Amino acid sequence: EVQLVESGGGLVQPGGSLRLSCAASGFTFSSYSMNWVRQAPGKGLEWISYISISRNTIYYADSVKGRFTISRDNAKHSLFLQMNSLRAEDTAVYYCVRSLEVVTPIFDYWGQGTLVTVSS
Amino acid sequence: DIQMTQSPSSLSASVGDRVAITCRASQTISSYLNWYHQKPGEAPNLLIYDASTLQSGVPSRFSGSGSGTDFTLTISSLQPEDFATYYCQQSYSTPWTFGQGTKVEIK
Numbered sequence: 468e469v470q471l472v473e474s475g476g477g478l479v480q481p482g483g484s485l486r487l488s489c490a491a492s493g494f495t496f497s498s499y500s501m502n503w504v505r506q507a508p509g510k511g512l513e514w515i516s517y518i519s520i521s522r523n524t525i526y527y528a529d530s531v532k533g534r535f536t537i538s539r540d541n542a543k544h545s546l547f548l549q550m551n552s553l554r555a556e557d558t559a560v561y562y563c564v565r566s567l568e569v570v571t572p573i574f575d576y577w578g579q580g581t582l583v584t585v586s587s
Numbered sequence: 588d589i590q591m592t593q594s595p596s597s598l599s600a601s602v603g604d605r606v607a608i609t610c611r612a613s614q615t616i617s618s619y620l621n622w623y624h625q626k627p628g629e630a631p632n633l634l635i636y637d638a639s640t641l642q643s644g645v646p647s648r649f650s651g652s653g654s655g656t657d658f659t660l661t662i663s664s665l666q667p668e669d670f671a672t673y674y675c676q677q678s679y680s681t682p683w684t685f686g687q688g689t690k691v692e693i694k
Contacts, residue, residue, distance in 0.1 A: 512623075512631065512674055512685040528682045562630055569637060571619050571678040577630035 469493040469576045471563045476581030483553050483585070489546040489563030489578060497541035500524075500566040502574065503548050505559035513559075516548065517572065531557075553585045589613050589677050593686035599694040606662040608689045610675035613656075619679040620658045622651055624671040625688075631674065635660065665691070 475487040487503070503516045516537040517526040525537055536549040546563055560580040566572035590613035600606050610620065618638040623631040633642045635651040638658055648663045662669055670693055675686040 511688050512676070514676075514683045514685070517681070517683075526681045567636070569640075572683070573621055573633065573636045573678060574623070574631075574676070575633050575636075575642065577632070579630055 469565070471565065471576060471578035473561065473563050473578045473581035476561065476583045478584045478586065479553055480587050481554060481585055484549070484551045485553065485583060487548040487550065487561055487563075487581060487583070491544045491546065491563075491565075494565070494576075496544040500568060500572060501537075501539060501546045502564040502566055502572070503535075503537060503546075504562045504564050504574065504577075505557075506562070506580070507556075507559045510559075517566070518546070550583070553583075555585050557583060558585045559583060588682055589616060589680060589684055591675055591677055591684050591686040593673075593675055593689045595689060596687065597690040597692060599692050600665050601694045602665055602667060604665045604694075606665050606669075606691060608660045608673050608675075608691075610653075610658045610660070610686050611656055612658075612677055612679075615655050616677045616679035618654045619677055620651075620653065621676045621678060622649075622660045623674045623676065624669070625674065626671045634673075636678075 470492045472490045500519045515528045518537045534552045538547045562580045563578040564574045565576040567575035592611045620638045622635040625631040639651045672688045672690045
């Protein structure tokens, strides 16, 4: 069974940093690209970052570019998101999402999410 | 960025009803359109990808159609477990963007 378990969320002050982790199991992690997608309270879904299997292709949404860094450790079946210079508008549930790449990436499995709250 | 617009934003329907949700892209996205549903407090779940391909394990009452800029998700006979929020998403180009969601509620 595919499982994606996020951790590392919490309350942080504006301007602060957090590092999210996602532990993957039930599939060959090194064979799939991965993503982070977030959802602000009561709002819709926003894709924010993608990393390819070998880490040679990385994308960010403009809203987080220059502040967030995605990474992965295939040996440890883990995905990470380093979030710096956090703002109130970054408050959201952050989902770790696997990509099924048929022709383009499709978000086929999602973790349960970890809540990040940016507030003073 | 490609804007995705869903309609309606919400709808009320009864068990057994046929329901259709539409999604329009601000530019052509070929068939790179995916549908998800999300129940309260849960993560989204992939229903259909590439406009019309049913994800493994998804009931056949769900179907998708369309190409270019206009797409439709149809539920042929609404079941109690289908009351949720539905999102379309384009995978044509980054940033991959979602529609604003359509909330399907019980009439």
